[in-house]
Amino acid sequence: MPALKTRFNYLFxxxxxxxxxxxxxxxxxxxxxxxxxxxxxxxxxxxVVIKLFGMDMVQAEREGRIIILYHSIAMAIVAIETYxxxxxxxxxxFFKMAVRVLITVGYMLTMxxxxxxxYFGHNWAFHGLYITGLSLIxxxxxxxxxxxxxxxxxxxxxxxxxxxxxxxxxxERLAFFATAVTTVISALFGAVPGSFFGNGxxxxxxxxxxxxPEKTLMEYSIIGHLHIMLALIGIxxxxxxxxxxxxxxxxxxxAMPLMILGTIVLNLGVWGVATPLEPIAHxxxxxxxxxxxxxxxxxxxxxxxxxxxxxxAHLKKPNLLQKLGALVRDPLKFGPTWQMLFMNFTTSGIGIxxxxxxxxxxxxxxxxxxxxxxxxxxxxxxxxxATIILLYYGDIMGLKGKVRQLYGWGLLIFSDIALAAVTxxxxxxxxxxxxxxxxxxxxxxxxxDVGLGLLLTLLAVVMVWRLIDLxxxxxxxxxxxxxxxxxxxxx
Amino acid sequence: xxxLFLTISxxxxxxxxxxxxxxxxxxxxxxxGIDPSSWAQIPAGEFYFGQHEDVESTEAYEIMxxxxxxxxxxxxxxxxxxxxxxxxxxxxxxxxxPGDEFHGVKHEEKIEAGDWxxxxxDDPSQRIRFDGSKFTVQDGYSxxxxxxxxxxxxxxxCEYYDHRLPTEMEWEKAGRGTDxxxxxxxxxxxxxxxxxxxxxxxxxxxxxxxxxxxxxxxYNGQKYSDYQTLDSASPYGLYDMAGNVWQWTGDVYEGMHYxxxxxGSKDTYDxxxxxxxxxxxxxxxxxxxxxxxxxx
Numbered sequence: 001m002p003a004l005k006t007r008f009n010y011l012f013x014x015x016x017x018x019x020x021x022x023x024x025x026x027x028x029x030x031x032x033x034x035x036x037x038x039x040x041x042x043x044x045x046x047x048v049v050i051k052l053f054g055m056d057m058v059q060a061e062r063e064g065r066i067i068i069l070y071h072s073i074a075m076a077i078v079a080i081e082t083y084x085x086x087x088x089x090x091x092x093x094f095f096k097m098a099v100r101v102l103i104t105v106g107y108m109l110t111m112x113x114x115x116x117x118x119y120f121g122h123n124w125a126f127h128g129l130y131i132t133g134l135s136l137i138x139x140x141x142x143x144x145x146x147x148x149x150x151x152x153x154x155x156x157x158x159x160x161x162x163x164x165x166x167x168x169x170x171x172e173r174l175a176f177f178a179t180a181v182t183t184v185i186s187a188l189f190g191a192v193p194g195s196f197f198g199n200g201x202x203x204x205x206x207x208x209x210x211x212x213p214e215k216t217l218m219e220y221s222i223i224g225h226l227h228i229m230l231a232l233i234g235i236x237x238x239x240x241x242x243x244x245x246x247x248x249x250x251x252x253x254x255a256m257p258l259m260i261l262g263t264i265v266l267n268l269g270v271w272g273v274a275t276p277l278e279p280i281a282h283x284x285x286x287x288x289x290x291x292x293x294x295x296x297x298x299x300x301x302x303x304x305x306x307x308x309x310x311x312x313a314h315l316k317k318p319n320l321l322q323k324l325g326a327l328v329r330d331p332l333k334f335g336p337t338w339q340m341l342f343m344n345f346t347t348s349g350i351g352i353x354x355x356x357x358x359x360x361x362x363x364x365x366x367x368x369x370x371x372x373x374x375x376x377x378x379x380x381x382x383x384x385x386a387t388i389i390l391l392y393y394g395d396i397m398g399l400k401g402k403v404r405q406l407y408g409w410g411l412l413i414f415s416d417i418a419l420a421a422v423t424x425x426x427x428x429x430x431x432x433x434x435x436x437x438x439x440x441x442x443x444x445x446x447x448x449d450v451g452l453g454l455l456l457t458l459l460a461v462v463m464v465w466r467l468i469d470l471x472x473x474x475x476x477x478x479x480x481x482x483x484x485x486x487x488x489x490x491x
Numbered sequence: 492x493x494x495l496f497l498t499i500s501x502x503x504x505x506x507x508x509x510x511x512x513x514x515x516x517x518x519x520x521x522x523x524g525i526d527p528s529s530w531a532q533i534p535a536g537e538f539y540f541g542q543h544e545d546v547e548s549t550e551a552y553e554i555m556x557x558x559x560x561x562x563x564x565x566x567x568x569x570x571x572x573x574x575x576x577x578x579x580x581x582x583x584x585x586x587x588x589p590g591d592e593f594h595g596v597k598h599e600e601k602i603e604a605g606d607w608x609x610x611x612x613d614d615p616s617q618r619i620r621f622d623g624s625k626f627t628v629q630d631g632y633s634x635x636x637x638x639x640x641x642x643x644x645x646x647x648x649c650e651y652y653d654h655r656l657p658t659e660m661e662w663e664k665a666g667r668g669t670d671x672x673x674x675x676x677x678x679x680x681x682x683x684x685x686x687x688x689x690x691x692x693x694x695x696x697x698x699x700x701x702x703x704x705x706x707x708x709x710y711n712g713q714k715y716s717d718y719q720t721l722d723s724a725s726p727y728g729l730y731d732m733a734g735n736v737w738q739w740t741g742d743v744y745e746g747m748h749y750x751x752x753x754x755g756s757k758d759t760y761d762x763x764x765x766x767x768x769x770x771x772x773x774x775x776x777x778x779x780x781x782x783x784x785x786x787x
Contacts, residue, residue, distance in 0.1 A: 213596045435700075
């Protein structure tokens, strides 16, 4: 029993254990439910999985199932980010504990009972527990906002290397706070219409109503909600990576106010979609997104400069190749910001291009083509955020040497192959007709499947390794049990 | 050695991806026994409309039991060209459309009175041939649905015979009957029910040209060579109301120039074959996966 208790304490009482559990849960869901669509369905794998697990897949309920699936995964991601924030930033122990308990119970209820309800018949008690889970996560968010309150003098910064006001207000903490507060408010933009649409009785997917000139307030609210939640998860992981890498100096001082401004304006724009501001909402969103993205760019410049300086410190006059070598010598430190840059090719760039040329190009295509762009765009952004988390997790696990290189480069290469293929797939109509596309589609599908398959295999290997480790009395988990991420912030 | 293998594999994938597609590859010919010139009677009354099963009603009407075939469309073009109903404009067949009322709504585009594209003649997947005086059908495609036809081309065909395109409600009622089924034949879908993406029918080759249309009424329970189909008729006896080709419908909605399509196609996954699923495009859009049928 003591052996079980210590392991339980590690998995549900320590930062690293909690992150491990959430990643494992997402991995299991991604592995099983990833076999229900796309090429897996074409190959007949879907039928096997449905029979094997006894799933109940009523055709009329597909939209509702997908919404619950998205939320199940997203809530676990939000939980991981929350664990990271509560471990990286100073806060009262009570708040830290309360937030973690609420969000852990919350995402587990959401994931377990949500998926049971959606895919294994409709036990309405399960649906109730799913909603309870989402509610707990919401309250965890409210508590996190209180815990992060940046105007508490206890949290004022005295270090001049970091962005702060004259009085000492920690601008980075304010950026975390702004992101947390806007996330909680934005959750309501999904929760209210979610209740309105009758707990799933009249669900719809936003990508299916995108062209209708008249949408209801609740439909606008859902569209705003799904866009901003993903953006906020992206902003939060950017702040987390900045904290881990110990982002500081003049660029930090410029970036943090931009991040705060961008987050607030971006949210105002998205909330504006569901208000009379709708006609200019997109303009407000662009205005908000620009400083946020610029702040991320400053983090990238700073971190790459740091990697190059540290990696060439032993050289008197490093040449370009040596600098490049220094930049990429540690994939776990280089990877997160590289993925942010790569995101501009796969997500942000595509999104901006679509917005600018919407009527000339994309709205000439049938709605189903536009749906491919939209869903591909969201999937790519989600996948990039997931890989950034996994790259950071590689460092959290303390991977070293060759294993660190293999894990880091594996994640980067596999995901980037898949995401590049997704991007070409989304945009294929720009350069190939429907009639001629099949060989290209086959090639791209292969690249996507190989990329994602290898990535999931890599993750599975790590998870199995961690599982085996749990059986060892003095495994790695015993070292991780008391570690906080704030202790491992880069020097 | 490992690097060489990886490079060769990547190059092979790239080259395969760029392989040319033979759009005129031989296609199996089957007689389905379904008469594309027959009509189904749909009685007046209520039915479940849309995913959320709103109760709506229609007057009585008739609707074609299959999509308009390429042979039927070629016959129309020959007659219509002789009468001056359609014109040849370089590589296009055009015809007059009286235009839509314009409301200036965001994203709405003007559809003015004038000649609009019915079908392109130079599209590589066009199955109608024109030798300068007569329209004919490419071998093997005469009983396939007419595709690469714009909404104007579909509207023009139906109008020419004093018919019309069905409204979305009429289309869905004809496919669904009066119960809540998601597919014309019932609750579930298998590969033998309809022609959809990668449904392994005798007409597709996913390594080359991909999915192709099947003859109208193909999924009627018959066995073709060694391929057994299931009877996929709707409660009113309509065929191909799920899969094969998207079907243009006739509604012109205020504030939008898009025209709506129903039924899913050979190029979409089974989820798009559910009867309430909508697709839309500009009325000048044409595709090898879009056809139509008429109502009256």
